[in-house]
Amino acid sequence: MTVYSIQPVKVGRLRTYSLESRPSKVSVESFARAVRADASIRRWVQSLPHILAGNSLRAVIDSLERAKRKRKPMVWGLGGHVIKVGLGPVLIGLIERGYVTGVAMNGAALIHDFEIALAGKTSEDVPAVLGEGRFGMAEETGRLINQSIAAGDGDGLGLGEAVGRFVARAREARFRKFSLLAAAYKRRIPVTVHEAIGTDIIHAHPATEPRALGATTYRDFLLLAAQVQKMDGGGVYLNVGSAVILPEVFLKCFSLAANLGRTPSGLTTVNLDFIQHYRPTQNVVLRPQTAGASPRSAKANHGYAITGHHELLIPLIAAALR
Numbered sequence: 001m002t003v004y005s006i007q008p009v010k011v012g013r014l015r016t017y018s019l020e021s022r023p024s025k026v027s028v029e030s031f032a033r034a035v036r037a038d039a040s041i042r043r044w045v046q047s048l049p050h051i052l053a054g055n056s057l058r059a060v061i062d063s064l065e066r067a068k069r070k071r072k073p074m075v076w077g078l079g080g081h082v083i084k085v086g087l088g089p090v091l092i093g094l095i096e097r098g099y100v101t102g103v104a105m106n107g108a109a110l111i112h113d114f115e116i117a118l119a120g121k122t123s124e125d126v127p128a129v130l131g132e133g134r135f136g137m138a139e140e141t142g143r144l145i146n147q148s149i150a151a152g153d154g155d156g157l158g159l160g161e162a163v164g165r166f167v168a169r170a171r172e173a174r175f176r177k178f179s180l181l182a183a184a185y186k187r188r189i190p191v192t193v194h195e196a197i198g199t200d201i202i203h204a205h206p207a208t209e210p211r212a213l214g215a216t217t218y219r220d221f222l223l224l225a226a227q228v229q230k231m232d233g234g235g236v237y238l239n240v241g242s243a244v245i246l247p248e249v250f251l252k253c254f255s256l257a258a259n260l261g262r263t264p265s266g267l268t269t270v271n272l273d274f275i276q277h278y279r280p281t282q283n284v285v286l287r288p289q290t291a292g293a294s295p296r297s298a299k300a301n302h303g304y305a306i307t308g309h310h311e312l313l314i315p316l317i318a319a320a321l322r
Contacts, residue, residue, distance in 0.1 A: 026051060041319040056304040061320050063236050063268035063302070064099055072235040073101045073227045077250065079241030080108025083180065084123045085311045088113065090318050092183040099321055102227045103160070103184055103191045106245045107200035110163060110181070110193045115141055117167045117179035135201070142205025144172070150212045158223055159216035160184075160191030190227065192220035194249045225253040229260070231267040233299075238270040239284045241310055247271075247283040254288055263291055265299040274309050281305060 032054070033047040045061065048054035067074050076091065094100045105113075115122035118140055129135050136142075145163060152162020164185035167173045176182040184191045195217040197203060197210070228250070231237065239246055250269075257264055269288050271280040285303035306313065 041316065042322075045316075045320045053306055056306050057317075057320075059302065060238075060268070060270050060304055060306065061317060063270075064317075065322055067234050067236045067268075068098055070234045072233060073231050074099055074236045075102035075104060075224070075227055075231075075238070076100055077104040077237065077239045077242055077246040078109045078180075079106055079243070079246070080112050082241045082310050082314070083109050083112040083116070087310060087314050088116065088178050088180045090315050091180050094318055094321075095180075095183055095187055095189055097321070099318075100184075100189060102189060102224070103180065104224055104246055104249070105160065105191065105193045106242050107193065107195050107202070110160070111141060111145070111200060111202065113179050113181050114145055114163060114167060117173040117176045117182060118144070120175040120178070136204060137201075140172070142202050143207045144170075145202045146205055146207035146209060146213075149216050150207075150209045153209075153212035153216050156219075157216065158190075158220040159193040159195065159213070160220055162216055163193070164191050190223055192224045193217060194220060194224075194245055196245055199245075221249060221253070224249065225256045228253040228264060229257040232257075232262065232264040233266045235264070235267045236270065237267065237284070238272060239280050240272045240314065242280070243273070243275075243277040244279055247279040251283040251287060254291070258291070264288070265301060267301050269301065269303045271303075271305045272308070272310065272313050274307065276305050276307055 030050040032049045035044055035047045039047070045058060048057065064074055076094075078091075082091075091100065091103075112122045115138070124135065124138075126135055144166065148163045148166040149159055152159065152165065155162075157165070160181070164181040167176055167179050168182040168185040173179065173182065181191060183189075193216075195203075195213060197213070202208065203213075228235075228237070237250060239250065254264060267288070269284045271284045273280065285305050288301045289303045291301070
């Protein structure tokens with residue numbers, strides 16, 4: 001016999017209900033569909049479960065197609081990893097098909113793209129050279145990027161356009177066909193580069209001109225803000241692989257657009273990464289939704305977070321677009 005004073009609850013009078021009467025969040029109508037081995041990527045995407053990430057992926061694809069039809073901005077914010085895993089040709093293809101109207105980069109993305117254009121390779125082995133003081137000391141990278149920035153500043157350009165101009169024209173850029181900077185410059189697609197002093201290897205080079213660096217990246221900030229303004233009514237912003245810099249810059253651009261005119265509404269924001277970080281989740285996905293119209297309104301802002309490797313997600317989205 002138990003020594004406890006409390007007795008187990010008796011369930012004999014428990015009230016139940018019919019399973020048929022209960023609202024359920026998942027039904028067979030939402031399930032995935034098997035497809036043939038030779039099915040198109042688009043048909044495969046449509047076959048995914050109409051649940052969670054399956055719905056999010058289709059929504060992102062639909063938002064890009066809708067923005068293209070409506071001639072609204074589609075700006076891709078890129079961290080360095082996106083470029084160094086070889087996705088430049090995929091993004092260049094999206095430019096050619098009209099699914100990129102602007103590119104925002106952090107400094108790492110600029111450097112990787114630049115080195116690919118010059119040497120056809122990038123991404124050094126940091127642990128192997130850090131202790132020797134060799135990390136980030138490639139002469140051509142530091143000198144030519146900084147010279148391009150200084151020349152661009154003299155012409156009143158932003159940082160992205162200044163370096164893109166060099167890559168598109170310089171004979172040193174033997175591999176420019178792989179360069180997103182060169183492709184965007186040739187097609188007059190704005191590229192904005194958002195620097196934080198001390199975060200990139202080019203800042204340690206003796207050719208660095210801090211005033212030119214600050215002036216050109218500030219122009220790019222204002223240029224990105226102008227693009228965010230135009231997103232009102234159906235634009236798309238995708239943050240791909242930037243955990244801190246670009247989410248912070250995008251949020252300030254959103255606020256600037258709201259202050260100078262009206263709060264952008266009806267736009268879609270997306271975070272694509274293999275880890276969902278705090279700032280992209282808040283600044284790209286959630287806060288613009290809160291600032292927009294009512295969630296049930298046709299002008300509501302929608303945010304999506306899809307977790308996965310860039311080298312899989314970006315080609316998949318590109319292949320699924322019409």
